[in-house]
Amino acid sequence: MTSIAMIEAAAERLQGHARVTPLLSSPFLDEIAGRRVLVKAECLQHTGSFKFRGGWAAVSALPREALARGVIAYSSGNHAQGVAAAARAHGAPAVIVMPADAPKLKIDNTRALGAEVVLYDRTGGESREAVGASHAEARGLTLIKPYDEPEVIAGQGTCGLEIAAQATAEGVTEGDVLINCGGGGLSSGVALALAARAPGLRVRPVEPEGFDDVARSLAAGEIRSNPAPSGSICDAILTPAPGEITFPIMQAHCGAGLVISEDQAMQAMALAFLRLKIVLEPGGAASLAAALFHGDAIDGDSVVAVVTGGNVDPELFREALTRYG
Structure with a gap:
C-alpha cells in the first residue's frame, strides 16, 4: 500500500525530471466562483498531464532486468504518454494498449514518444486488461497500471506535496482540493500527501455525469461500476470503477464526490x-x-482545483472557445 514515505521517495526520483507546476489564479474566476480559486496547472507537466509523475515513479522503481525487457500500460492517452516518455528516458521498450476511439492527438503523441501502440475496441466491449495481460505474458513485459498501482499512486502523490507547500504559501491551510477522478490514482495519492503535510485540506473527487462511479462508491461505502465504458468527452477520466487499492484510500481521506456536466467542462x-x-x-x-x-457543495473561502491535462484535439478546443469564449 502506498505511504507518505513512498510518495517522498518518488519525489526524490522525480526531482529534476518533473516540473513543479504553478498555482494560478484570476480575479475573474474568483468572481464567478464566489470564493478564491487556486488552479494547480498540471496541464503544464511534461506530456501535458499529471500522468508523467506516476509513469516516471513506476518506471524508475523497476530493476534493470525488468527495464531491459520493457513495460506495458493501458490508457486512453495521458497515462500512455507518461509511461512512454519515462520508458524512453530509461532506455526501456514500451507497449501501450489504447482504445481505438481515443483522441487522435493522444494516439499520435504516444507513438511519437517511441511506444508501440496496440489499439482495442473499447466500444465493442473488448477488455484492455485482457489485451494488456496477453501481451505482457507473451513478451515478458512489466505491466504498469494507470491507477491501481502503488508506485503510480506515489508518483501522483508528489502533486499533493507541491499543493501543500504552495497553498500554505498563499495562506490557504483549510478547504477543498478538487481533483478530476477516473480510477482514483491522483485523488488517493494527493489525499495521502495532504493528510501528512496539510491536514486542513481535503480532496474532493470530480467526475462527469453518467460516469460518477467514485462519487456513487463513496456514498454507498462500496465499489460501484459505471454502466458504460465510454460516451463522454471527458475521456481522460472514464474508468469502469474505482481501484481496489485507491478506493480504501479515498474512503479514508476524501470528501464526497462532485459531478459536472459536459457543457460545464x-x-x-x-x-x-x-x-x-x-x-x-x-x-x-x-x-x-x-x-x-x-460552489454550494464546496466548503471554505478558498478552493484548489487541480486541472490535470491539456491533451485536447484542436477541433474540440475550437468548439469550446466558439461556444463559450
Whole structure:
C-alpha cells in the first residue's frame, strides 16, 4: 500500500525530471466562483498531464532486468504518454494498449514518444486488461497500471506535496482540493500527501455525469461500476470503477464526490484559456468546472482545483472557445 514515505521517495526520483507546476489564479474566476480559486496547472507537466509523475515513479522503481525487457500500460492517452516518455528516458521498450476511439492527438503523441501502440475496441466491449495481460505474458513485459498501482499512486502523490507547500504559501491551510477522478490514482495519492503535510485540506473527487462511479462508491461505502465504458468527452477520466487499492484510500481521506456536466467542462476550458492562458482537455477541466459552477457543495473561502491535462484535439478546443469564449 502506498505511504507518505513512498510518495517522498518518488519525489526524490522525480526531482529534476518533473516540473513543479504553478498555482494560478484570476480575479475573474474568483468572481464567478464566489470564493478564491487556486488552479494547480498540471496541464503544464511534461506530456501535458499529471500522468508523467506516476509513469516516471513506476518506471524508475523497476530493476534493470525488468527495464531491459520493457513495460506495458493501458490508457486512453495521458497515462500512455507518461509511461512512454519515462520508458524512453530509461532506455526501456514500451507497449501501450489504447482504445481505438481515443483522441487522435493522444494516439499520435504516444507513438511519437517511441511506444508501440496496440489499439482495442473499447466500444465493442473488448477488455484492455485482457489485451494488456496477453501481451505482457507473451513478451515478458512489466505491466504498469494507470491507477491501481502503488508506485503510480506515489508518483501522483508528489502533486499533493507541491499543493501543500504552495497553498500554505498563499495562506490557504483549510478547504477543498478538487481533483478530476477516473480510477482514483491522483485523488488517493494527493489525499495521502495532504493528510501528512496539510491536514486542513481535503480532496474532493470530480467526475462527469453518467460516469460518477467514485462519487456513487463513496456514498454507498462500496465499489460501484459505471454502466458504460465510454460516451463522454471527458475521456481522460472514464474508468469502469474505482481501484481496489485507491478506493480504501479515498474512503479514508476524501470528501464526497462532485459531478459536472459536459457543457460545464467545455465552459471551464474556455474560461481557463481566456483568464489563465492555459489549454485544458474536457476531463482536465472538470475540477475547475466544479469550482466555478458547484460552489454550494464546496466548503471554505478558498478552493484548489487541480486541472490535470491539456491533451485536447484542436477541433474540440475550437468548439469550446466558439461556444463559450
